Amino acid sequence: xxxxxxxxxxxxxEKINTGRQPELDLAKGCxxxxxxWTHVFDxxxxxxxxxLVTLVRNILGGPFAAPVFMICLGIGVSYSRNNSPKDLMKxxxxxxxxxxxxxxxxxxxxxxxxxxxxHESTYLYHTFSLFxxxxxxxxxxxxxxxxxxxKLKLNNLxxxxxxxxxxxxxxxxxxxxxxxxxxxxxxxxxWGTASRSYFPFLNWLIFPISGLxxxxxxxxxxxxxxxxxxxxxxxxxxxxxxxxLTIRFGIMFSSAGSYxxxxxxxxxxxxxxxxxFFGLNYAILxxxxxxxxxxLIRWSKNINAIYCIHWSLIGVIxxxxxxxxxxxxxxxxxxxxxxxxxxxxxxxxxIWYLDKLKPYFMRRL
Numbered sequence: 272x273x274x275x276x277x278x279x280x281x282x283x284x285e286k287i288n289t290g291r292q293p294e295l296d297l298a299k300g301c302x303x304x305x306x307x308w309t310h311v312f313d314x315x316x317x318x319x320x321x322x323l324v325t326l327v328r329n330i331l332g333g334p335f336a337a338p339v340f341m342i343c344l345g346i347g348v349s350y351s352r353n354n355s356p357k358d359l360m361k362x363x364x365x366x367x368x369x370x371x372x373x374x375x376x377x378x379x380x381x382x383x384x385x386x387x388x389x390h391e392s393t394y395l396y397h398t399f400s401l402f403x404x405x406x407x408x409x410x411x412x413x414x415x416x417x418x419x420x421x422k423l424k425l426n427n428l429x430x431x432x433x434x435x436x437x438x439x440x441x442x443x444x445x446x447x448x449x450x451x452x453x454x455x456x457x458x459x460x461x462w463g464t465a466s467r468s469y470f471p472f473l474n475w476l477i478f479p480i481s482g483l484x485x486x487x488x489x490x491x492x493x494x495x496x497x498x499x500x501x502x503x504x505x506x507x508x509x510x511x512x513x514x515x516l517t518i519r520f521g522i523m524f525s526s527a528g529s530y531x532x533x534x535x536x537x538x539x540x541x542x543x544x545x546x547x548f549f550g551l552n553y554a555i556l557x558x559x560x561x562x563x564x565x566x567l568i569r570w571s572k573n574i575n576a577i578y579c580i581h582w583s584l585i586g587v588i589x590x591x592x593x594x595x596x597x598x599x600x601x602x603x604x605x606x607x608x609x610x611x612x613x614x615x616x617x618x619x620x621x622i623w624y625l626d627k628l629k630p631y632f633m634r635r636l
Contacts, residue, residue: 281498286490289350293568294499294553295343298545300567301552302339303574304614305331307581311610314585315592318600333523333530337406337470338478338541339548340574344410345482346489348417356418363414366575370407373579378403381586385593400467402456407578409470412460413479416472420483427484434477435535441473442534463532470531477538485546495553503550506543513540569618576621581613588613 309332312319348354378400386394420430444462449455459468492498517523523530523537533541556564570577588609592598601609 278498278501281494281501282488282491283493284491288490288492288495292346292350292489293556294549295346296568296571297552297556297564298339298548299343299571299574300564300569301548302336303570303577304567306336306340306578307614307617308332308607308610309336310581310585311606311613315588315609316599316601316606319603319606320600321603323603324606329530334541334544335548337475338538339545340406341410341413341475341478342482342485342542342545344413345417345479345484346486347482348414348421348479349483349486349490354421356422359414359418359421363411363418365411366407366414367411369575369579370405370411371401373407373582374401374403374405376579376583377586381589384590388590388593400456402453403467403469404456404459404471405469407575408460409472409475410479412472413476416476417479417483420480427487430480430484434480437473437476438535438538441471441475441532444473445529445532445534463529468531474532474534474538477535478542481542496557499550499553503547503554506547506550510540510544510547513544566618569622573618573621573625576624577614577617580620580624581617584613584617 305327309328312324312328312332348359351358382394382400385391420433425433441462446463446465447458448464449458455464456467458464459471461471462468462473463471523533
């Protein structure tokens with residue numbers, strides 16, 4: 272109890288911690304690195320095996336990636352000055368549109384090219400993945416829902432109850448199908464079906480909601496150093512227990528191994544892990560003040576551009592591999608090299624787009 276009393280003492284009644292939170296930028300930057308790394312294995316080398324591959328795909332590219340992004344999304348809404356219901360709705364519809372456009376470059380065009388190369392009808396059929404539900408689509412729906420919650424002005428307890436109920440509903444409905452591939456594509460926006468429904472709304476809503484609540488509390492933090500020093504060891508300890516359970520019962524043990532359709536218990540552990548990760552990054556920044564983490568911070572700011580660019584490039588690389596390499600089990604070092612180059616190229620294209628191309632188009636609107 273003394274530990275929790277100490278944590279409580281780190282907070283006051285006034286909103287004093289309202290500036291940028293560098294530890295969150297660092298966490299998002301690392302998450303982008305892990306995301307690109309695991310996407311290369313998932314899409315270009317899905318048959319690769321080994322301890323290192325498992326670490327990248329199931330740990331670094333799992334709890335340390337999308338959950339961290341979505342929790343930071345909620346924190347960002349809490350901290351943003353442009354967080355009116357109207358602002359959030361605009362952001363939500365924008366992300367839904369970007370997600371649909373990305374699916375054209377990520378799925379439709381590459382699959383049409385692969386069909387032209389191989390004449391396998393499977394690729395032609397998969398062009399319906401235009402309506403695939405990935406993180407951008409979920410983020411769009413999350414912003415729209417957060418706009419509603421902001422309008423209702425609910426307290427933190429009510430928000431957390433909504434997140435828990437949504438997670439439980441997502442678990443109950445997991446795998447429920449319409450019996451139709453196209454129908455499942457649309458139902459997959461809400462709960463997990465078998466048709467490229469990667470981040471269904473009900474299963475993942477708890478992360479931005481928890482971020483919104485955490486952000487509202489963090490603004491009242493009067494002593495971040497003491498807060499993270501007290502909370503991080505608890506989070507790391509609980510995460511260690513979770514990892515032991517996953518070794519015993521399997522990755523995402525309470526969700527039957529389903530990362531994308533995860534249940535409440537796994538989600539809670541992922542949230543605990545994220546807070547511990549924030550504390551670790553805060554400690555790193557404090558211990559290494561002379562080290563520049565600018566690339567990671569830049570990646571966190573350019574997250575949407577890097578996300579779209581790297582997926583489009585993966586589609587192109589997939590076509591080239593179909594013609595040249597024809598392998599789905601690259602050595603770990605080769606896939607890692609591809610991921611490194613992919614991230615560096617995506618980063619530079621994102622800089623060019625945001626600094627040059629986007630302002631050019633905005634001036635002509």
